Amino acid sequence: EFAAITLKDIDQLANSSFPLCMRHLFYKLREDHHLKHRGRMQLGLFLKGVGLKLDDALAFWRTEFSQKVGNDRFDKEYAYSIRHNYGKEGKRTDYTPYSCQKIISSTASVGDHHGCPYRHFSEESLRAALAQTGVGGRALDDVIDKVKHHHYQLACTMTFEAIHSTPCDTGINHPNQYFTESQKLLA
Numbered sequence: 001e002f003a004a005i006t007l008k009d010i011d012q013l014a015n016s017s018f019p020l021c022m023r024h025l026f027y028k029l030r031e032d033h034h035l036k037h038r039g040r041m042q043l044g045l046f047l048k049g050v051g052l053k054l055d056d057a058l059a060f061w062r063t064e065f066s067q068k069v070g071n072d073r074f075d076k077e078y079a080y081s082i083r084h085n086y087g088k089e090g091k092r093t094d095y096t097p098y099s100c101q102k103i104i105s106s107t108a109s110v111g112d113h114h115g116c117p118y119r120h121f122s123e124e125s126l127r128a129a130l131a132q133t134g135v136g137g138r139a140l141d142d143v144i145d146k147v148k149h150h151h152y153q154l155a156c157t158m159t160f161e162a163i164h165s166t167p168c169d170t171g172i173n174h175p176n177q178y179f180t181e182s183q184k185l186l187a
């Protein structure tokens with residue numbers, strides 16, 4: 001496992017090593033200063049999985065949410081569920097980050113940002129999201145082709161390979177694994 005990630009590195013890591021599903025949630029949160037419950041769960045557990053400590057997680061979510069709802073409401077309505085994700089509240093279950101399979105099979109409707117972009121985005125939105133990661137040309141068309149055949153994890157693996165210019169023989173089956181493989185190459 002990798003050393004805990006800290007708040008000062010988080011933007012750079014989101015840009016370099018988050019898979020598309022988490023990149024999308026991360027940038028939407030930065031943009032809207034808000035995410036719905038299922039988006040908070042998906043991103044929050046991923047961040048826990050990459051080693052963001054509880055205090056940093058609380059600071060991270062507070063920075064965004066307080067701009068929308070204020071610090072008081074953040075503390076009253078949202079902080080609990082973040083501590084809960086870390087097993088500090090309720091039944092003290094230690095929740096594990098979601099796998100690709102779980103994310104791909106989740107239902108997402110308009111206005112939701114959780115889910116897997118390969119599965120839940122329109123082709124147009126997916127092309128735009130991929131272009132932002134620097135994937136273009138032939139590689140982009142190959143990814144879209146996999147999506148059309150419902151091979152979402154393969155599409156994600158091919159994106160990984162295009163971004164990192166290296167084969168990923170194991171394939172992608174978990175967002176946290178994507179992150180770890182990426183950091184192995186970049187860190």
Ligand code: SF4
Nearest residue numbers: 019021100116156175
């Ligand atoms: Fe995220 Fe998995 Fe979808 Fe890739 S295939 S975007 S890691 S859910």
